[in-house]
Amino acid sequence: MFDCHINVEICSTIKAVKYLYKYIYKGHDRVAFNLVSEQSTQQIDEIERFQSARWIAPPEAVWRIFGFIINEVHPAVYSLHLHLENQHQVTFRVYENLTNVMNSDFSAKSMLTEFFATNQVDQNTRKLLYKEFPEFYVWSQQYKMWTIRKKQVVIGRIVTANPFEGERYYLRMLLNHIRGPLSFDYLKTVNGILAPTFREAATMYGLLQRDDSLEECLYEASLYQMPFSLRRLFATILVYCNPTNPRDLWERFEQDMSADFQLVESSSSTVKTETLRSISTIFESMGRNINSFHLIDQNIDFDQDEFLFREIDDELAVPIPEEDLHASTLLNCEQQNAYNSILQKVLSNEAAIFFIVGPGGTGKTFLYKALLATIRTKQLIALATASSGVAASILPGGRTAHSRFKIPLDTNKNLTCSVSKQSGLARLLQKVKLIIWDEAPMSRKESIEALDKMLKDINDSELSFGGKVIVFGGDFRQILPVVPKGTRQQ
Structure with a gap:
């Protein structure tokens, strides 16, 4: 009759009313119709119809009538800044000189840098983690300094970071485990040795687990997977599982991932190049660059036209x-x-x-x-x-x-x-x-x-x-x- 498919819902019992009238994904839902003559001047009040279609249970109605709080956070949560050295955000007014702003000591301060500075002059704070700091100190944005907190329970939460952010992620990891750090270099120093990166410092502290499970996954796949499927699995692991040492995985499974190229290429260097080219293509489809994983010492550069036209070829196919x-x-x-x-x-x-x-x-x-x-x-x-x-x-x-x-x-x-x-x-x-x-x-x-x-x-x-x-x-x-x-x- 209507030349289309219509979904019909039947409310067979009173228990189904709440589900039909307050379905969380589609909002309040009701359809009503009536027949009127063409000469009728009846006015349609859409707001009244919408309000009459709402289903509000008695407890919810009473709660809203008395104006009770619908949701709240207790205790209060402080969001703590997280940034690499000299990479914090600086705000300034449009009429201010940018050179003066950059050279200002005030602009050089942030929650994190002042956390380090407070630790340098106050021995009592040396036993605190960064996230525990707001329990005893309050941050003044106007003066950019921490002052002793007198009352009110507060919980600190370091701004989140994910493994894709690299060093910022590992800095957060160190701040969550090392008490009373004095500087960025202090966080990278382990047993008197200054690590070149926060990631290596986290590894030296034992905060990063070995990639045994990832190695076992690749080893098991290498027993029955075709080389191309193994390369895709390898790229997926590097992009989404964030292994501690991608180069170790590459060196461990390079031969298995290049088995198909070994059958048609006699030169080992050519085999390696073609294998990396194939993996690079997979990385490109995932929005990543192979050079970010440092699989070999030098950067890997391939013909850019190949990648430029691959997107078009994939759609045409x-x-x-x-x-x-x-x-x-x-x-x-x-x-x-x-x-x-x-x-x-x-x-x-x-x-x-x-x-x-x-x-x-x-x-x-x-x-x-x-x-x-x-x-x-x-x-x-x-x-x-x-x-x-x-x-x-x-x-x-x-x-x-x-x-x-x-x-x-x-x-x-x-x-x-x-x-x-x-x-x-x-x-x-x-x-x-x-x-x-x-x-x-x-x-x-x-x-x-x-x-x-x-x-x-x-x-x-x-x-x-x-x-x-x-x-x-x-x-x-x-x-x-x-x-x-x-x-x-x-």
């Missing part, structure tokens, strides 16, 4: 499912209208932005697959992305938008995509004819704005999204509604 080739003949009227409109813009190289909206089951994904198949059969490039990994996996060649466009997870008004204008991804985005972003309402507006800015820069265009054809899709019923207080709509 995306397989097209047989059923998708016939999808365009099975579209309903509304799908066909959208299909024709989008395809006309793509083939005429005109800039356009579309939004496909509809509840789950109405055929949005079917339309996407028809468009992707048609464009890809013409040897044109179409990128399939989605806000979530599950939605992206449904689309042929699909990836999450954050992965494809290098959108940072941190959101702010100055958010930018980490895409170099000289990279292979930039070449791909210059060649692309269609970009599909499913579940777009699930993303923050800053992410979409970042994509807009990046495409304008990559394509040297002031048109929206660099003049590309963009298809956003999703269901606004899956996001919480925002209703302004004191306004009424008719």
Whole structure:
């Protein structure tokens, strides 16, 4: 009857009301309809309808009526600065001279440097860890100094860091274990020996475990995996498992990872080069550079054109499912209208932005697959992305938008995509004819704005999204509604 699939929920008992009316992922959800004559002047109050659809249990209603706190943090938590030497943030006013700011002793101070300075003059603090410091001292941002705390329980928390950040991560590790350090060099000094890096100092302190489990993983895989699969596993371990000594793993399994090249190459140096080239390609697909792991003494440099065009070749090689080739003949009227409109813009190289909206089951994904198949059969490039990994996996060649466009997870008004204008991804985005972003309402507006800015820069265009054809899709019923207080709509 409606030429679409409709999900139907039946509330069979009173116990199901809370689930249906306050489903945490889709917000308050209710559909009601009534029939009125064309001559009726009945006014529709959308705000009243929304409010009447809300389900608030009695305990929640009472709690909000009395204005009780919904959430709180107790005790208070101090966020402690974490930075490498001479790499802390400095704020200054626009009218201040930058040279004077850089040469100022005040600008040279930070929470961490003053923590060191306090330890140098106060013996009582020599027994404290950095994270324990706020329990006894309070930080004054105005004077940039620690003063003795008189009351109030406070917990310190060092700003988080992940292994990808390298030395900053290992500095945090040392600060969490060494009491009363006097300086950055003090943290790197172990038994009178100054280590060249925080990582080596952490190893000398015994804070880093051996890579036995990773070695066992690679050894077991080397018994039955093909060399290419072993190289991919090796790259994955280096990128995501952060081994203590990547070079040891490389030297230990170099022969196993290069077995296929040994069959066709007679020179050992050529075999090594081809193996590193293959691993470098895998690293590039993960957004990393092989030189950051120091597998050999010198930097590894390969032909950049090879990497620049690999992104394009990979997209052109995306397989097209047989059923998708016939999808365009099975579209309903509304799908066909959208299909024709989008395809006309793509083939005429005109800039356009579309939004496909509809509840789950109405055929949005079917339309996407028809468009992707048609464009890809013409040897044109179409990128399939989605806000979530599950939605992206449904689309042929699909990836999450954050992965494809290098959108940072941190959101702010100055958010930018980490895409170099000289990279292979930039070449791909210059060649692309269609970009599909499913579940777009699930993303923050800053992410979409970042994509807009990046495409304008990559394509040297002031048109929206660099003049590309963009298809956003999703269901606004899956996001919480925002209703302004004191306004009424008719």
